[in-house]
Amino acid sequence: xxxxxxxxxxxxxxxxxxxxxxxxxxxxxxxxxxxxxxxxxxxxxxxxxxxxxxxxxxxxxxxxxxxxxxxxxxxxxxxxxxxxxxxxxxxxxxxxxxxxxxxxxxxxxxxxxxxxxxxxxxxxxxxxxxxxxxxxxxxxxxxxxxxxxxxxxxxxxxxxxxxxxxxxxxxxxxxxxxxxxxxxxxxxxxxxxxxxxxxxxxxxxxxxxxxxxxxxxxxxxxxxxxxxxxxxxxxxxxxxxxxxxxxxxxxxxxxxxxxxxxxxxxxxxxxxxxxxxxxxxxxxxxxxxxxxxxxxxxxxxxxxxxxxxxxxxxxxxxxxxxxxxxxxxxxxxxxxxxxxxxxxxxxxxxxxxxxxxxxxxxxxxxxxxxxxxxxxxxxxxxxxxxxxxxxxxxxxxxxxxxxxxxxxxxxxxxxxxxxxxxxxxxxxxxxxxxxxxxx
Numbered sequence: 001x002x003x004x005x006x007x008x009x010x011x012x013x014x015x016x017x018x019x020x021x022x023x024x025x026x027x028x029x030x031x032x033x034x035x036x037x038x039x040x041x042x043x044x045x046x047x048x049x050x051x052x053x054x055x056x057x058x059x060x061x062x063x064x065x066x067x068x069x070x071x072x073x074x075x076x077x078x079x080x081x082x083x084x085x086x087x088x089x090x091x092x093x094x095x096x097x098x099x100x101x102x103x104x105x106x107x108x109x110x111x112x113x114x115x116x117x118x119x120x121x122x123x124x125x126x127x128x129x130x131x132x133x134x135x136x137x138x139x140x141x142x143x144x145x146x147x148x149x150x151x152x153x154x155x156x157x158x159x160x161x162x163x164x165x166x167x168x169x170x171x172x173x174x175x176x177x178x179x180x181x182x183x184x185x186x187x188x189x190x191x192x193x194x195x196x197x198x199x200x201x202x203x204x205x206x207x208x209x210x211x212x213x214x215x216x217x218x219x220x221x222x223x224x225x226x227x228x229x230x231x232x233x234x235x236x237x238x239x240x241x242x243x244x245x246x247x248x249x250x251x252x253x254x255x256x257x258x259x260x261x262x263x264x265x266x267x268x269x270x271x272x273x274x275x276x277x278x279x280x281x282x283x284x285x286x287x288x289x290x291x292x293x294x295x296x297x298x299x300x301x302x303x304x305x306x307x308x309x310x311x312x313x314x315x316x317x318x319x320x321x322x323x324x325x326x327x328x329x330x331x332x333x334x335x336x337x338x339x340x341x342x343x344x345x346x347x348x349x350x351x352x353x354x355x356x357x358x359x360x361x362x363x364x365x366x367x368x369x370x371x372x373x374x375x376x377x378x379x380x381x382x383x384x385x386x387x388x389x390x391x392x393x394x395x396x397x398x399x400x401x402x403x404x405x406x407x408x409x410x411x412x413x414x415x416x417x418x419x420x421x422x423x424x425x426x427x428x429x430x431x432x433x434x435x436x437x438x439x
Contacts (some may be wrong), residue, residue: 002025002048002051002053002070002075003025003027004025004092004390005022005023005025005092005094005316006019006022006023006024006025006075006090006091006092006093007021007022007023007090007091007092007093007094007095007098008020008021008075008088008089008090008091009021009088009089009090009214009268010066010079010086010088010089010238010424011079011087011088011089012064012079012080012081012084012085012086012184013084013085013086013237013239014085014086014087014200014322016086016184016236016237017209017235017236019034019035019036019038019237020034020035020036020095021033021034021088021090021098022094022095022098023024023075023090024034024094024099025046025048028045028046028047028048029043029044029045029046030043030044030046030055031043031044031099032043032044032057033095033098033099033101034057034128034177035098035101035116035211035213036101036115036116036117036118036209036210036211036214037186037210037212037213037217037229038177038189038210039057039058039175039176039177039186040101040102040103040173040175041099041101041170042056042057042058042100042175043069044056044057048285049072051064051069051070052068052069052122053067053068053069053070053075053077054066054068054371055066057175057177058174058175058177059081059178059179060176060177060178060179060187060269061082061178061179061439062081062082063177064079064080064081064177065079065080065081066078066079066088066411067079067080068088070214073091073092074089074090074212075091075152076088076089076090077089079179080304081179081231082148082179084436086342089393090205091145095357095386096137096139096156097114097115097116097122097135097137097139097433098137098272099156100114100122100139100154100161100283101114101115101116101122101168101181102114102171102173103170103171103173103218103221103222104160104161104168104169104170104171104331105168105169105171105222106166106167106168107164107167107169107171109424110126110127110128110166110168110364110426111127111128111218111221111222111277112124112125112126112127112167112168113125113127113161113214113215113218113222114135115214115215116211116214116385117211117214117229117424118211118373120134120145120146120278120413121134121135121136121142121146121148123135123145123215124133124141124154124163124267125164125218125417125418126417127218127219127222128222128421128423128424129417129423130215130418130419130420130421131343131416131418132144132145132215132402132415132416132417132418133145133147133151133417134146134147134148134413135148136148136149137157138153139153139154139155140152140154141153141154141163144413144414144415144417145402145412145413145414145415145416146412146414146415146418147273147413150401151164152164154235165190171190171191171221171222171234172191173188173189173190173191173221174188174189174191174271175187175188176225178228178265180230180238180258180260180261181230181240181258182233182239182258183230183231183232183233183238183239183240183243183258183261183262184230184231184237184238184239185210185228185229185230185231185235185262185270185360186210186212186228186229187226187227187228187266188217188221188223188226188227188228188229189221189223189226190213190222190226191225192224194226194271194272194273195271195272195273195434196224196226196271196272196273196276197224197225197226197273197276197277197278197430197435198225198226198227198228198266198269198272198273198276198277198278199220199225199226199227199228199278199280199303200228200259200263200266200277200278200279200280201213201216201227201228201229201230201278201280201281202218202255202259202260202279202280202281202282202285202288202289202292203255203281203284203285203288203345203371204281204282204283204285204383205244205245205247205284206245207232207234207235207245207282208231208232209231209232209235209236210229210230210231212229212282213227213229215418216279216280217229219308220229220280220426222225223427223430224271224436224437225435225436226266226271226432227283227421228262228265228266230258230262232255233254233255233258243255247284247287247312247316247346247347247348248348252284252287252288252291253291255288256288256289256291256292256295257292258364259279259288259289259292260295260298263277263279263292263296263298263299264296264298266298266405267298267413268439274298274299275300276300277298277299277300278299278300278301278302278303278359278435279292279293279299279301279302279303279304280302280303280305281303281307282303282304282305282306282401283305283306283307283308283371283372283399284307284308284315285304285305285307286306286307286308286309286350286363286372287307287308287312287348287350289302289304289307290304290309290350290353290354290357291353293353293357293359293361293392294353294354294356294357300359300435301359301360301361301433301435302357302359302360302362302363302432303360303361303362303426303429303430304361304363304364304366305401306364306366306369306371306372306391306396306399306401307363307372308350308372308373308377309350309351309354309377309380309381309384310340310345310348310372310373310376310377310380311345311346311348311349312344312346312347312348313346313347314340314343314344314345314346314373314376315371315372315373316347317339317340317343317346318336318337318340318371318372318373318376319371319372320335321339321372322370323408324370324399325370325371325399325400325407325408325409326408326409327396327403327408328407328408329370337373337375337376340373340376341376343401351384354388354390355388356383357388358388359389359429360389360390360391360433361389361390361391362391362392362393362426362427362429363377363381363390363391363392363393364376364392364393364401364422364426365378365392365393365394365395366394366395366396366397366398366399366419367394367395367396367397368396368398368403368407369398369399370398370399370407371399372399374394378392378394379412388419389433391429393421393425395419395420395421395422395425396419396420397419400412401418401419401422402415402417402418402419403415403416403417403419404419
C-alpha cells in the first residue's frame with residue numbers, strides 16, 4: 001500500500017549530507033516536511049501509477065523532482081533539481097517531530113516556532129521573547145532548552161498545534177528549495193501579497209548549514225521579512241570548496257561574494273522588494289557583511305549580531321584570553337581588554353569597508369561576550385558613526401545569544417532561551433528604518 005506515512009532521507013547531489021524528510025501520502029496529495037532549516041510541511045501533488053511515485057517539491061530555478069517506486073517496503077529512487085542528481089530512500093513510519101517543524105501563531109498574535117538543532121531535542125521557541133523549551137519524542141515540553149517535560153504537551157491538530165490550552169495555527173509560509181551559484185538554500189516568504197523586505201542570512205565561522213538560522217528566520221518571517229538561508233559553500237547540500245574556518249582575507253572575500261550573489265538573486269525574485277533587501281548574520285558574519293555591503297549596491301540594510309568591528313587578530317586574541325565560553329577567562333575583563341589594546345590591530349580590518357557604507361546598520365552585542373571584544377568594537381563604531389546611520393545595543397549575555405547560566409557552553413541545556421530583548425531590539429530597529437512597515 002503506497003498511501004501511507006513514509007520517513008527517511010534524501011541527498012542532493014548524491015555526495016551531499018543527507019536531509020531527513022517525511023512524506024504523508026493520501027490519494028493524489030501529500031504533505032512533505034524537510035529537516036533543520038529546510039522547508040517545513042508543504043502540500044504537493046503526487047502522481048501514483050502502480051508502485052511508481054513522482055512529485056515535485058517547490059524550488060528555484062526549478063523544483064526538486066522525487067521519482068521512485070516501492071519495493072520490499074521501501075520507497076526509493078532519484079531526486080533531481082536542474083542538472084543535479086541525488087537519491088532518496090524512505091520506509092513506512094511517521095516522524096511526529098519532523099512534521100511539527102515550522103512557525104505557528106495564536107489568535108491573539110503570539111507566535112511560536114518549532115526547530116531542531118543537532119545534538120539537542122527539538123525546541124519550541126516563543127517569539128518574540130526567545131524563551132526556549134526542549135520537546136520530547138512524545139511531544140512533552142520542557143521548562144528549559146534541554147528539558148523534555150515539565151511544561152505541558154504539544155497536541156498536533158489538523159490546522160496547527162495546541163500547547164498549554166492555546167491553539168496555534170500553522171503559518172502558511174511559502175518556501176522554496178533554491179540554488180544560487182554553488183550554494184543551496186531555502187527561501188521563505190511570509191503570508192500575504194508582498195512585495196516583502198528580505199534578508200540574506202550570513203554564517204558565523206565553521207562548516208555551517210542553514211540549520212544555524214532556524215530561530216532567527218522564524219522571527220523575521222513572523223514580522224513580515226522574507227529569508228534566504230543557505231548551507232555555506234562546500235557544506236551540506238552546497239557545492240564549491242569549503243574555504244575553511246580561519247577568517248583570512250581570501251576566506252572572507254569568497255563568502256562575501258556568495259552573499260552578494262544571493263542579494264542579487266533576491267532582488268530579481270518575484271514577491272521581494274529590491275529596495276529592502278539586507279544582510280543578517282552572526283559572529284564572523286560581521287566581517288563578511290562589511291565587505292559584501294561595501295561592494296554590492298543591492299544591500300540596503302544590515303544587522304550583524306555579535307559581529308566584530310575590531311580586526312581579526314584583536315578578536316582572535318580576545319577569544320583566546322577569554323576562553324570562548326569553552327573554558328573560564330584567563331584574567332579579568334579589564335586586564336584582557338588592556339592586553340588586546342596593547343597588541344593592536346592585526347589581520348583583516350573591517351573599518352575601511354564600513355566607512356564606505358551609506359546604509360543603516362544595527363549591531364547587537366553581548367556584555368559577557370567571550371569571543372568578540374564588545375568594548376573595543378563599540379569604540380570603533382563610535383569613531384565611525386559620524387556621517388553614518390550606525391546604531392547598536394548591548395544585551396546581557398554571551399556570544400551564543402542564548403543564555404548560558406555558567407557562561408560556558410557546557411551549561412546550554414539549562415538555558416532559558418535567547419537573550420532577553422534580542423528579538424524585540426531587532427524588530428524595533430527594522431520598523432524604525434521603514435524596512436518592516438508599521439501596522
